[in-house]
Amino acid sequence: MCGIALILSGVRIIGSEVFGESSGARCSDSEEVPGAVLEIDDLIDSLLRRGPDNLGSKRIFLQLKPSSFQDDYGSKGNGICIPLEHCDVNNTTSVLKAVCAQDDAGGVKSVADLYFLGATLQLRGAGPISQPLVDTCGNLLVYNGEIFGGVHVDADSNDAETLLHELERCYSCNCQGHGKNCSCSGKGERSIPEVLSTIKGPWSLIYWQERSKTIWFGRDAFGRRSLLVHWPTNDDSRFVLSSVSPPSSVGNIYGSVAGDTFSYWEELPCGIYSINLEASKSREHSIHENLNGKIEKHEWTDAELIKIIKWERAFLDPKLVEVHLYNYQHVVKQCALAYSVGDMGDHVNKQTESAYKVLNVLRQSVMQHTALSMVYQASLRQAGEKDLAPIAILFSGGLDSMILAALLDQCIDSSYTIDLLNVSFDGNLAPDRVSAWVGIRELRRIAPLRRWRLVEIDASLSDLALETKHVMSLIHPLKTYMDLNIGTALWLAAGGDGWVDENINPNCREGHCRYKYKSKARILLVGSGADEQCAGYGRHRTKYRAGGWLALHNEMRLDMQRIWKRNLGRDDRCISDHGKEARFPFLDEDVIRTLLEIPLWEITNLDEPVGKGDKKILREVAKLLGLESAALLPKRAIQFGSRIxxxxxxxxxxxxxxxxxxxxxxxEIHE
Known part of the structure; x- marks a missing residue:
């Protein structure tokens, strides 16, 4: 998928102050303010920058009728008509005029406008689709994500279409099946939160449930797909959701009201939300009705998902291991057998058993994240290129990216080239460039039949004035120098525009060639989540020394529970801006669950030196893959490894x- 958006106007949002963080002035009514900050054309342009196969839009208009109005289902409604029409954007003017022409004598003049945008990067399914998707009941979905489990998706089906049909069977009453007097409870259907809670994989969505007049929206439990929200203010009274932050809505990064700073956008916290539209008497004009939208947040319902969100670990302190040792050894051995690790012999210790367990669940994660649909494979064949590279890796040559590269080699056809994208702000002297060359030699050693293509992306901040301004809008609402540095490095790497230096091109003289190259891979594997789960940051060592295993565990849990806000929304926007889809194998639900089942002292040993004890479990995985050199590399963040x-x-x-x-x-950046 690619990007989604909703602009809701003509509705007074109730309850937004509970969920929003901005200290800006909130709007007290639904009256539209001229000269709003967000320009719709800029929003469309920002979605088109992502290189979608198509960008679609639909509009739903809702008008108020007197409270005595009976809807088509034979019962008194809440004062809202069924939508006049699902309209394409070019077909809305006449409809809107027709509605607005109705005066107070014929009902009410007020109109609610729901404007949906859906951009599709076609990577899955047997045939092309165009968003927004609308079913026969008038329900509408825009979806940005993948489904790797929980909801069954046939091999030749599209994730969004499958989800639309699944949601169509959900409760259509406002109580969503959980009310005491709900008539839906015995029908064998599920609620919308129940369906969304089962999805494994990254997603954000906006869904209009026609019969209940409810907008559903949210993002997965770890925030792997961006979804920004603008809560109504006096400057812009619309409620807006968007995968992107157009430059016109960012301005000079922040504004000021009564001495306080605020941003137009906020990262929507992970979770499932709904806005039910209903009519109510206006406070100013008691004889008139207007539309209100009450926002609610819904709890996750899947027990396994709730467990990994809480990020609790059974085996935390080795001093208490005697209590659980027998049960733990039994579980590990059973898992090792289930994953068919082969005859490991009597000399294999618990650490190696755990490493095999992690290796296999990571391999399964990479395989799911890189499965190529028939549509995408057909487009690759039509391109007629000899060296097809459908998948690339954000590559530093470090531990995490080396593991992903070795696993990717095992998961995709050997005829495909794998692009390794490496960015440097110090030419061949940057640490990440040096380790990348060492890494590609090791990959060629363990996988000599694969063509590995290291793409060297060289940059200088002095040459990136316009690009820096653009990246500022992508990282927004984050606005520190660190976020800008990381965002810039990610954005350049995702662009894949660099040089390739290799000695296997037959057209090169003397067996050596350097040529300009731009990666066309649309899927980009990223190692996010490895450091948070395996104690890869320096602050983890500091916490451990100060407070022991419990302090370390609490710091790691804090990292995982705030990764949506500090990292993933920013990273998704920077990578997707180039028409690439970021995928995060280390943040797969099964990988997270597996790492939590392993004792913390087998995940990491921070009494040992840097490059050995930190991320100990992943170093064992690297050795099992034959990556001896990578297993010894210390952690380097991209902003330091690239020297930006x-x-x-x-x-x-x-x-x-x-x-x-x-x-x-x-x-924070103030200019």
Whole structure:
């Protein structure tokens, strides 16, 4: 998928103050303010930048009728007509005029406008689709995500179409089947939160349930797909959801009201939300009715999902291991057998058994995240290129990206080339460039039949003035120098525009060639989540030394529970801007569950040196894959490995020392 949006106007939103973080002035009524901050054309342009196969739009208009109005189902409604029409954007003017022409004598003049946008990057399914999707009941869905489990999707089916049909069978009453007097409870149907809670995989969605006049929206439990929200304010009274943050809505990054700062956008917290539209008497004009929308947040219903969201670990402190040791050994051995690890012999210890368990669940995750649909494979064949590279990896040559590369080699056809995207702000001297060359040699050793293509993307901040301004809009509402540095490096890497230096091109003289190359891979594997779950950050070592295993566990849990806000929304927007779809195998639900089942002291041992004890379990996995050199590499964040942080510090603070004294990573950008 690619990107989604909803602009809702003409409705007074009730309850947004509970969920929003912005301190900006909130709007007290639904009256539209001229000169709104967000321009719809800019929103469309930002979605089109993502290179979708198609971009569609539909509009639903709702008008008020007197409360005595009976709907088509024979019961008194809540004062809302069924929608006049599901309209394409070019067909709305006459409909809107017709509705607005009705005066108070004929009902009510007010109109609610629901404007849906859906951009589709066609990667799954047997045939092309166009969003928004509408079913025979008038329900409408825009979906940005994949379904890797929980809801069955046939091999030749599209995820969004499958989900639309699944949601069509859900309760259509406002109580969603959980009310004491609900007549839906005995019908054998599920509620919308029940369906969404079962989905494994990254997603964000907006769904209009026609009969209940309810807007459903949300994002997966870890926030792997971006979904921004604009809560109504006096400056812009519309309620807006969007995968993107157009430059016109960002301005100079933040505004000010009564001395407080606020942003137009906020990251929507992970979860499932609904807005039920209903009519109510206006406070100012008691004889008139207007539309209200009450926002609610719904709990996840899947027990296994709730468990991994809480991120609790049974085996936390090795001092208590005697209590659980027998049960744990039995579980590990059974899992090892279930994954067919072969005859490991008597000398294999628990650590290796755990590593095999992680290896197999990671392999399954990569396989699910890189399965190519018939539509995508057909488009690749039509392109007629000799060296097809449908999948790329954000590649530093470090532990995480090396594991992903080795597993990807095992999961896709050997005829495909794998692009390894490496960005540097210091040419061949950047640490990530050096480790990338070491890494590609090791990959060629363990997988000599695969064509590995290292794409060297060189950049300089002094040459990126316009690009920097654009990346600022992508990382918004984040606005620190650290976020800008990370976002810029990710954005450049995802673009895949660099140089390839290799000695296997027959057209090159003397067996060596360097040529310009731009990766066309539409799927980009990213190692996000590995450090959070396996104690890869320096602060994890600090917490462990100060407070032991419990302090370490709490810090890791905090990282996982805030990763949606600090990392994933930003990363998804920066990568998707190039028409690439970021996928995060380390954040697969089954991978998270598996890592939580393993004792923390087998995940990491921070009494050992850097490059050995940190992320110990993944270093064992690397060794099982034959990656001996990668198993010894220390952790380097992309902003340091690419040396963009050093260049940014010199440019904005004068030197690295001055930047460190100012804690440059957390400093907000004011210009």
């Amino acid at each position: 942080a050093r260049e940014s510090n010199r440019k904005n603070f004068g030197s690295n020392r001055a930047a460190n004294q100012a804690s440059a990573g957390s400093v």
